[in-house]
Amino acid sequence: MKDPEEKEMMAYVAGLIDGDGHIGIRQVNGNHLPLIQVHNSIKAMPLYLNKIFGGTLACDKPKVEGNRAVWKWMLQGKEGCKYFLSIIGQYLVIKHDSAKMMTEFLTNPLEGKDYYQKSKVLNLSRKLEDLNLEVMERKLSDDSFFWAYIAGIMDTDGSFSIERSVRKPAEGNRQINDTIKYRPRLSLTMVSDRAIRYILSNCPFGSYSIITAKSAMRGQACRWSITARSEAIEFLKRCIPFLQTKAIQAIKLLNFCRGYVPTNGLAKVPEEELKYREDCYREIVRLNNTPS
Numbered sequence: 001m002k003d004p005e006e007k008e009m010m011a012y013v014a015g016l017i018d019g020d021g022h023i024g025i026r027q028v029n030g031n032h033l034p035l036i037q038v039h040n041s042i043k044a045m046p047l048y049l050n051k052i053f054g055g056t057l058a059c060d061k062p063k064v065e066g067n068r069a070v071w072k073w074m075l076q077g078k079e080g081c082k083y084f085l086s087i088i089g090q091y092l093v094i095k096h097d098s099a100k101m102m103t104e105f106l107t108n109p110l111e112g113k114d115y116y117q118k119s120k121v122l123n124l125s126r127k128l129e130d131l132n133l134e135v136m137e138r139k140l141s142d143d144s145f146f147w148a149y150i151a152g153i154m155d156t157d158g159s160f161s162i163e164r165s166v167r168k169p170a171e172g173n174r175q176i177n178d179t180i181k182y183r184p185r186l187s188l189t190m191v192s193d194r195a196i197r198y199i200l201s202n203c204p205f206g207s208y209s210i211i212t213a214k215s216a217m218r219g220q221a222c223r224w225s226i227t228a229r230s231e232a233i234e235f236l237k238r239c240i241p242f243l244q245t246k247a248i249q250a251i252k253l254l255n256f257c258r259g260y261v262p263t264n265g266l267a268k269v270p271e272e273e274l275k276y277r278e279d280c281y282r283e284i285v286r287l288n289n290t291p292s
Contacts, residue, residue, distance in 0.1 A: 019156025094194045098122055101115065151243045
């Protein structure tokens with residue numbers, strides 16, 4: 001993992017919290033206590049957070065055979081949570097409101113305010129708010145803190161893969177063999193549109209949509225994706241320096257895009273080029289399916 005003293009890595013941690021994290025108030029024996037946590041199947045991520053901020057680590061064994069274990073990092077002390085939010089809160093996008101409420105609870109709580117219930121309502125309402133991906137101005141940011149944040153989001157909810165599709169010849173077509181196509185696919189699917197909108201306003205690459213999502217409370221989610229090789233190269237060059245847990249997949253995908261030789265309409269892809277594409281595809285599949 002990268003040096004935690006790098007200031008950009010605080011923006012990276014904010015991306016982790018906005019992706020797989022939780023900021024809330026819990027109730028224990030009538031007392032209200034802060035809780036900041038991250039759940040992930042990749043062990044290195046909670047270990048990294050534990051190294052920087054302390055807290056506790058735990059592991060939930062899978063209930064279904066074949067599923068991965070879930071590693072948890074939890075920060076529960078008032079002083080530890082206050083310090084964490086003081087350096088991470090400014091970079092949060094999705095859970096900035098939860099961080100603001102917890103900071104108030106820890107530093108200057110209002111008399112009579114039920115922070116436990118307010119925190120629950122805040123986290124629930126975020127999952128039910130209307131999605132809005134209307135047309136907006138898109139630009140290319142050179143802010144390293146933005147790209148560090150995006151790396152954190154991609155390390156949690158993002159995906160780096162190669163899409164492989166097979167098209168069979170139409171009936172009567174003189175072509176004998178199936179056509180196999182490969183293209184990069186970087187994608188991010190989230191139940192809140194806040195991070196997607198933040199990405200879109202600072203990154204001109206890729207397309208976005210609202211999709212059906214049975215697991216989401218509203219039945220919909222936001223998806224942003226890049227499938228063009230040229231755009232994937234530009235995005236990966238900026239994101240890779242800050243990636244932690246999915247850096248290898250991202251580097252493999254960047255190499256695939258750079259090494260891809262277009263056939264410019266040839267009826268048949270040369271065997272050497274076809275093998276290169278298939279080998280890249282299989283390698284990324286293997287990496288994505290390997291427990292960490």
